[in-house]
Amino acid sequence: MKVGFIGTGSMGSLLIYALIQSGALEPRQIAASNRTPSKVRQLSLRYPGLHESQSNRETVIRSNIIFLCVKPLEFKHVIDDILPVVNSNHIIVSITSPVQLRHLESSLPCKVSKIIPSVTHQVGSGASLCIHGERMTPEDRSVLEGLLSHFSRPYQVDEACTRITSDFSSCGPAFISFFLEQWIESAVKLTGIKRADACALAGEMLLGTGKLLTEGGYTPQELQARVAVPGGITAQALALMKNSLDGVFDSLIHTTHDKYEEDLSKLDEVFRAGEINRQQY
16 A cells, blocks of 8 residues: 655644554655655655655655645645546545535545544544545545554544534644643642643543543543532532633634634635636636
8 A cells, every 4th residue: 555645744744653653554655745845855764765756746646545734725726736647546635624525526536535633643542533525435434544543543423523523633632731731830830839740640630531531431521420529629629610611612612613614615715716717628
């Protein structure tokens, strides 16, 4: 199997690392291209055998599965560039949530999927969201998800739920880290605990909590009830947070969805303009 990456920024390079580190692929099975060639050169030095493509088209030609790891508004330009060398057997995978399957399937003659990765893949953990196009056969889905399963839990979702599922799996680490950062800063300021100790304890707590929710059979509500004794310290602190955070998560979801809809509207316009141009010429 040959896998290509167009775009090797933060998430593209993370996926390359995860595939190699987990043993899913050897560097010689990967080709990559970037509009800044030095970024691919750095990857090839880190992973000897990884192929430095001189163009996006070369990446496609050398690959069976191609991950498009570029910003939303760059997609149309990249697709137009690689279109002459894409064939029906290729599997092209977007990792960008606002890019819709209909955008890809209307512009490309191949099989397409959308995968939303997470920074947690760096440690072989977390869910990778999978939204497959109509041309993807069960065998194609199995191959793609088989790759992802080496470092994550592939999780099929409906495209209509892309944003909210991404809030948890992809944005969630940043949201939870922000919460922990604020908690740690207050602890250091008010109690004198060393920041390193607070960070270590918070990390271990978060790891254990995740296991209780995924392996221990607890729901969040059940876990709170398990820890919080009525009238105790935890229960009193939970009551404070319930009052203080009232409406915050509604606002968080509105914020992420509004930005998603804004990006989607821009993409619709870009792809619609491309379709009009094709019809004219």
